[in-house]
Amino acid sequence: MAVFDLWRKIRRTGRVAEPAPARPxxxxxxxxxxxxxxxxxxxxxxxxxxxCEIEIGSAFGPVHDAERYGARLVASPRHxxxxxxxxxxxxxxxxxxxxxxxxxxxxxIVVAVGDCAAGAGEFAGGYGVHGGVADVVPVxxxxxxxxxxxxxxxxxxxxxxxx
Numbered sequence: 001m002a003v004f005d006l007w008r009k010i011r012r013t014g015r016v017a018e019p020a021p022a023r024p025x026x027x028x029x030x031x032x033x034x035x036x037x038x039x040x041x042x043x044x045x046x047x048x049x050x051x052c053e054i055e056i057g058s059a060f061g062p063v064h065d066a067e068r069y070g071a072r073l074v075a076s077p078r079h080x081x082x083x084x085x086x087x088x089x090x091x092x093x094x095x096x097x098x099x100x101x102x103x104x105x106x107x108x109i110v111v112a113v114g115d116c117a118a119g120a121g122e123f124a125g126g127y128g129v130h131g132g133v134a135d136v137v138p139v140x141x142x143x144x145x146x147x148x149x150x151x152x153x154x155x156x157x158x159x160x161x162x163x
Contacts, residue, residue: 020068021155028159029140031107035081038070039160041111042080042104046097046133047123048087051147052114056084059150059157066154070161077101082109082160083137088120089130101137111156112139115146122146 032039045053059066060073074080077100089097101108112133115121119132133139143156 024155024158024162028156029109031109031140032160032162034107035109035160037161037163038072039109039157040072040074040079040081041084041157042074042077042082042100043084043086044097044100046085046087046093046117046136047090047129048114048116052086052117055147055150056086056113056153059153061150064150064154066157069154069158069163071154071157077103078105080104082111084111084113085117085133085137086113088116088123088126089133089136090128091130092128094130094136097133097136109140109160110137111141111143111160113143113153113156114148115144118142118144 043053043056058064073084077083081104083101083104085097101110110133112118116123117133118139119134120126120129123129124131130136141156141159143152145152
């Protein structure tokens with residue numbers, strides 16, 4: 001009987017999510033117009049401390065629910081429209097990041113999430129750090145913060161989808 005009580009409560013409560021903010025004015029980058037309101041993202045951790053990954057997980061979680069705005073994480077760069085890159089690019093990840101970028105079908109959009117992805121952040125000048133994401137592949141959208149809040153990540157993705 002407890003299962004039925006839980007089911008009734010879920011049905012009564014409905015969906016619990018943050019209210020949707022105002023619709024963005026337009027695409028955040030010129031390439032985003034070709035996406036037609038939906039973007040498939042391949043996440044690449046180029047050497048981060050995992051702070052940004054936690055916030056990305058929250059952005060795609062049930063509270064912020066980035067998928068309701070047309071952004072979806074996919075497992076393969078061949079299925080992706082854009083890359084969501086976190087962390088400073090380490091020397092070991094420079095070539096894999098470039099190969100992943102080349103595997104995404106054009107027009108490839110790159111979103112650098114966090115201060116480390118934007119310019120190596122706290123890790124700038126480290127012996128194993130190649131640099132920011134822009135030092136390896138062209139960056140179209142930057143989400144600042146260390147780590148950026150889920151709201152900022154969702155806002156950047158809404159700028160890509162226009163929803």
